[in-house]
Amino acid sequence: MVELPNLTPNQIESAITSVSDVQPLGRGGQKIVFSGEIDGERYALKFSRAPIETVESDEMESEYDPDVVVRAKREVETMRQCKSPHMVKLGPIGLEFIEISGERLIFFTEELITGSDLRQIKRGRCLSAIEVVRLGVQITHAIAAIWELKKVHRDIKPGNIMLRNDGNFVLLDAGLAFDKAGDSLSGGFLVGTRIYFSPEQFDYGNRRTIMDFRSDMFALGVTMYEMATGDHPFYTRGDGSENFFTKVMKFHPTPPHELVDNFPEDLSAIIMRMLGKSPHLRYRKCEQLIERLNAVGATS
CATH class of the missing domain: 1.10.510.10 (Transferase(Phosphotransferase) domain 1)
Structure with missing residues (x-):
């Protein structure tokens, strides 16, 4: 099981300047979730550890599950393409890589469901x-x-x-x-x-x-x-x-x-x-x- 990153709202707001008023929502699976305000609207912010590749004995190995990125891309793509009002929508920030306090992460935003x-x-x-x-x-x-x-x-x-x-x-x-x-x-x-x-x-x-x-x-x-x-x-x-x-x-x-x-x-x-x-x-x-x-x- 991939260990979830430890992040604080202040760290997120410092790293992603377009986001303000960040609040924790929860953890589950391979994601840690926050809410935050972007251009006056609140969205869910989802973070996962990005795979880190290291070279050992001429073989490429991955410290974390390499499918994390592929699955995140598929999730973002599905939200972007799906036309049903009963499927959660992608937010204003699609899939991006970011480093926060030495942690290499992937994140994206989605509709915040109340x-x-x-x-x-x-x-x-x-x-x-x-x-x-x-x-x-x-x-x-x-x-x-x-x-x-x-x-x-x-x-x-x-x-x-x-x-x-x-x-x-x-x-x-x-x-x-x-x-x-x-x-x-x-x-x-x-x-x-x-x-x-x-x-x-x-x-x-x-x-x-x-x-x-x-x-x-x-x-x-x-x-x-x-x-x-x-x-x-x-x-x-x-x-x-x-x-x-x-x-x-x-x-x-x-x-x-x-x-x-x-x-x-x-x-x-x-x-x-x-x-x-x-x-x-x-x-x-x-x-x-x-x-x-x-x-x-x-x-x-």
């Missing part, structure tokens, strides 16, 4: 049926827009979805986006949050041909199930990898309407179809899923 992520919300409550419908419709719009770029987000989960204060949902963090037309970034390893993997994501050898927007659709279905019922459809705390893998591949969870009082049965059926074990068992098009969800929303 609200709470679904992981935080789940600690206090489940979503109502109408909120689950809105979640499904809006994040499916984002999935469709990402797929127009021939990319799969590959990390849809409660921690990467924000509920804005205005009641709308937005998808974050395209750093693991899988480009069907590009090179793999995972070097033979499974990447992402495994308890939100679709069954086909475990098939590393064939994933380039079988993974598409329906893998993201599966992860969204898992998230909708979890936010509706309070429980993950496949994972129970303490499950080992083998037990979890077996559940994802073979287990059919109890439909949400059997767990939640007055939960619409037709919405429950949509979620269960999104959890189909094979891509062809899910919806053939994002537009088809959106149409079905909107029909449920109109009667809820």
Whole structure:
């Protein structure tokens, strides 16, 4: 695991003169995040350590994960190109290299979302049926827009979805986006949050041909199930990898309407179809899923 840099607001403001009023937001994965003001607007500022190459015994080695830069470039590119209002937007500063107090870093800015992520919300409550419908419709719009770029987000989960204060949902963090037309970034390893993997994501050898927007659709279905019922459809705390893998591949969870009082049965059926074990068992098009969800929303 790459150690995150230790930065202070004063160091950032001194190094990036266009940014003021810097405040810490948090740490996670390979990034440390701050908020800051640029030209009168507040944005999120994301920093990671840049790879440092050293020469030893005539071989080039990297002190840090070289994929950090590639993933950051892909995240920035996806935010810049994605047209959905439900995908977080790139801020005024794209990907740049910078040195702060001897630390060689990469950073970029993005839209600052005011609200709470679904992981935080789940600690206090489940979503109502109408909120689950809105979640499904809006994040499916984002999935469709990402797929127009021939990319799969590959990390849809409660921690990467924000509920804005205005009641709308937005998808974050395209750093693991899988480009069907590009090179793999995972070097033979499974990447992402495994308890939100679709069954086909475990098939590393064939994933380039079988993974598409329906893998993201599966992860969204898992998230909708979890936010509706309070429980993950496949994972129970303490499950080992083998037990979890077996559940994802073979287990059919109890439909949400059997767990939640007055939960619409037709919405429950949509979620269960999104959890189909094979891509062809899910919806053939994002537009088809959106149409079905909107029909449920109109009667809820």
